[in-house]
Amino acid sequence: xxxxxxxxxxxxxxxxxxxxxxxxxxxxxxxxxxxxxxxxxxxxxxxxxxxxxxxxxxxxxxxxxxxxxxxxxxxxxxxxxxxxxxxxxxxxxxxxxxxxxxxxxxxxxxxxxxxxxxxxxxxxxxxxxxxxxxxxxxxxxxxxxxxxxxxxxxxxxxxxxxxxxxxxxxxxxxxxxxxxxxxxxxxxxxxxxxxxxxxxxxxxxxxxxxxxxxxxxxxxxxxxxxxxxxxxxxxxxxxxxxxxxxxxxxxxxxxxxxxxxxxxxxxxxxx
Numbered sequence: 001x002x003x004x005x006x007x008x009x010x011x012x013x014x015x016x017x018x019x020x021x022x023x024x025x026x027x028x029x030x031x032x033x034x035x036x037x038x039x040x041x042x043x044x045x046x047x048x049x050x051x052x053x054x055x056x057x058x059x060x061x062x063x064x065x066x067x068x069x070x071x072x073x074x075x076x077x078x079x080x081x082x083x084x085x086x087x088x089x090x091x092x093x094x095x096x097x098x099x100x101x102x103x104x105x106x107x108x109x110x111x112x113x114x115x116x117x118x119x120x121x122x123x124x125x126x127x128x129x130x131x132x133x134x135x136x137x138x139x140x141x142x143x144x145x146x147x148x149x150x151x152x153x154x155x156x157x158x159x160x161x162x163x164x165x166x167x168x169x170x171x172x173x174x175x176x177x178x179x180x181x182x183x184x185x186x187x188x189x190x191x192x193x194x195x196x197x198x199x200x201x202x203x204x205x206x207x208x209x210x211x212x213x214x215x216x217x218x219x220x221x222x223x224x225x226x227x228x229x230x231x232x233x234x235x236x237x238x239x240x241x242x243x244x245x246x247x248x249x250x251x252x253x254x255x256x257x258x259x260x261x262x263x264x265x266x267x268x269x270x271x
Contacts, residue, residue: 046264046265047262047263047264048262048263048264048265049261049262050098050244050261050262050263051081051258051259051260051261053076053079053259054076054079055076056074056075056076056081056096058098058099058100059074059081059096059097059098059099060096060097060098060099061074061094061095061096061097062094062095062096062097062129062131062134062136062245063091063092063093063094063095063134064092064093064134065134066092067091067092067094070089070091070094071094073085073089073091073094073248074094074096074246074248077257079259080112080257080258080259081096081246081257081258081259081261082255082256082257082258083096083121083246083248083254083255083256083257084254084255085119085248085252085253085254085255086253087253089253091248091250092134092250093135093136093247093248093249093250094247094248095124095129095136095245095246095247095248096245096246097124097127097129097136097243097244097245097246098243098244098245099243100243101241101242101243102125102126102205102241102242102243102244102263102265103126103205103240103241104205104206104207104265104266104267105204105205105263105264105265105266106202106203106204106205106263106264106266107123107125107202107203107204107205107244107261107262107263107264108200108201108202108203108260108261108262108263108264109123109201109258109259109260109261109262110198110199110200110201110258110259110260111143111198111199111201111256111257111258112189112196112197112198112199112256112257112258112259113143113145113148113186113188113189113199113255113256113257114145114188114189114190114255114256115145115188115190115191116190116253116255117145117146117252117253117254117255117256118145118146118252118253118254119145119146119248119249119251119252119253119254120142120143120144120145120146120247120249120251120252120254121143121144121145121246121247121248121249121254121256122140122141122142122143122144122155122246122247122249123140123141123143123201123203123244123245123246123247124136124138124139124140124141124157124242124243124244124245124246124247125138125139125140125141125203125205125210125242125244126138126139126205126228126238126239126240126241126242126243127139127140127157127238127242127243127244127245128236128237128238128242128243129243129245130236133159135159136157136245136247137157137158137159137236137238138156138157138158138236138238138239138242138243139154139155139156139157139158139165139210139228139238139239140154140155140156140157140247141153141154141201141203141212141220142154142155143201143247143256145188145254145256146252147177148186148188149177149180149184149186150175150180151184151186151199151201151214151219152184152201152212152213152214152217152219152220153166153167153175153179153212153219153220154166154210154212154220154222155172156227158232158233158236158238158239159232159236160232160235161227161232161233165210165220165222165224165227166210166212166219166220166221166222167179167220180219181217181218181219183217184214184217184219185214185215185217186199186214186215187199187215198259199214199215200213200214200215200216201213201214202214204266205266206266207240208223208224208225208228208229208240209221209222209223209224210222210224224239227239228240244263246258
């Protein structure tokens with residue numbers, strides 16, 4: 001699989017995710033076509049590792065009270081965050097959410113899925129969990145193992161919206177394989193031809209624009225004027241700033257792994 005590379009842009013200090021202060025080059029994700037299987041990202045002034053590879057420090061599980069016994073579906077195994085949902089599990093949404101919030105950023109992560117999964121997942125961005133209603137509002141970048149052509153699409157989980165943002169086709173069932181970009185690709189780790197494969201997911205949020213890239217292929221390019229800044233999203237305080245979260249969707253079995261979760265804040269239009 002592709003190896004993440006980073007290129008320096010300038011030098012200045014920044015407080016990292018763990019509170020450490022350092023001075024080093026700003027890094028941004030660059031997607032090559034070949035390389036080894038491991039990312040080389042390190043904490044630097046403008047690169048924040050959201051996952052330390054060993055613990056869920058900096059993350060919190062969010063779910064309905066009746067699913068408290070299923071918080072352990074999220075765990076760290078062999079250097080990756082894993083969601084492991086057994087067959088027949090009666091559960092609602094179970095989220096793994098960052099404690100911190102982010103506004104404009106470039107997020108890179110690796111995702112491993114399996115063809116035997118019948119359930120759905122995704123990456124929430126600029127989102128917020130309502131602890132009274134037990135609901136996560138905000139945009140989600142879809143990860144759909146049963147139909148991987150959908151990976152990288154953007155769905156709005158926000159109450160009062162709940163439609164596809166990209167492609168602009170309305171309700172969930174309206175998304176079709178023909179909406180996937182030419183050359184899209186997704187690899188399952190249990191496929192004999194791509195065994196143990198990881199997929200590269202890149203998400204760029206800047207202003208009202210959200211872009212997604214899957215294994216180097218541009219997927220979604222959404223301009224959110226009139227939607228991400230409308231009354232519904234302002235009420236929920238989502239769309240322009242908020243948390244990042246990983247999803248376990250109700251229904252179906254799911255085995256999915258995440259690693260090398262790296263965020264670069266974007267501070268101005270020149271970055």
